[in-house]
Amino acid sequence: MANNHHYKLLYFDTAGRAEHIRYIFAYAGIEFEDFRIPKDKWPEIKKTTPFGKLPVLEIDGKPVAQSNAIARHLAKQVGLTGQSEWEALQCDVLVDTLGDLQDSVMKAVKEPDPIKREEIKARVTKEELPFYLSKFEKIVKDNGGFSVGSDITWSDLVFAVLLDQFENMYGKTALNSYPALKGLKERVHSIPSIKAYLEKRPPRSPLPK
Numbered sequence: 001m002a003n004n005h006h007y008k009l010l011y012f013d014t015a016g017r018a019e020h021i022r023y024i025f026a027y028a029g030i031e032f033e034d035f036r037i038p039k040d041k042w043p044e045i046k047k048t049t050p051f052g053k054l055p056v057l058e059i060d061g062k063p064v065a066q067s068n069a070i071a072r073h074l075a076k077q078v079g080l081t082g083q084s085e086w087e088a089l090q091c092d093v094l095v096d097t098l099g100d101l102q103d104s105v106m107k108a109v110k111e112p113d114p115i116k117r118e119e120i121k122a123r124v125t126k127e128e129l130p131f132y133l134s135k136f137e138k139i140v141k142d143n144g145g146f147s148v149g150s151d152i153t154w155s156d157l158v159f160a161v162l163l164d165q166f167e168n169m170y171g172k173t174a175l176n177s178y179p180a181l182k183g184l185k186e187r188v189h190s191i192p193s194i195k196a197y198l199e200k201r202p203p204r205s206p207l208p209k
């Protein structure tokens with residue numbers, strides 16, 4: 001896809017909040033510099049970022065913060081925001097709802113007290129995950145395999161990234177009760193440009209605390 005901008009994505013050496021941005025670049029065949037900041041360099045670089053957080057995307061040298069603002073901007077450029085304003089809105093709704101679920105999951109991961117951690121993890125696993133996943137499953141099934149409308153959107157890419165992370169955390173059978181979601185993830189991962197990206201993607205390393 002033609003795009004004349006120079007893109008440099010700054011993030012840590014992990015998937016985290018940058019992976020959906022990398023997927024959009026990969027999907028659209030847009031070259032970008034995947035600048036993975038080593039932990040020890042972060043305190044220095046942090047001072048130079050717009051709001052002290054990553055990811056930051058430098059577009060022709062101008063730094064832009066906020067992962068979903070960045071992803072939405074790129075999605076618009078490459079035609080991944082659906083067929084109408086209504087579909088663009090549905091993409092935003094799903095991406096934000098996936099963010100809510102991800103926040104709950106991460107709360108369990110980040111809890112330092114091991115007893116509280118297990119309690120949160122049990123609640124998320126028993127209540128929040130099935131609540132959200134069953135709703136997402138119905139949406140994707142009703143749309144014939146897409147999260148929004150009848151064609152791929154950036155929401156599908158965000159689903160693929162997060163469902164993959166859930167499988168890594170909860171095991172490969174975690175999505176067995178959600179065949180439409182599993183199918184969505186697999187279909188995104190079999191798109192040749194995404195497949196090529198996944199094959200050369202560096203191994204994950206943990207985020208700095």
Ligand SMILES: N[C@@H](CCC(=O)N[C@@H](CS)C(=O)NCC(=O)O)C(=O)O
Binds near residue numbers: 017053067
């Ligand atoms: N809402 C922001 C959140 C950014 C954020 O929390 N980034 C974390 C990594 S996922 C960070 O920069 N942590 C290091 C720090 O705060 O020093 C986004 O989606 O971009």
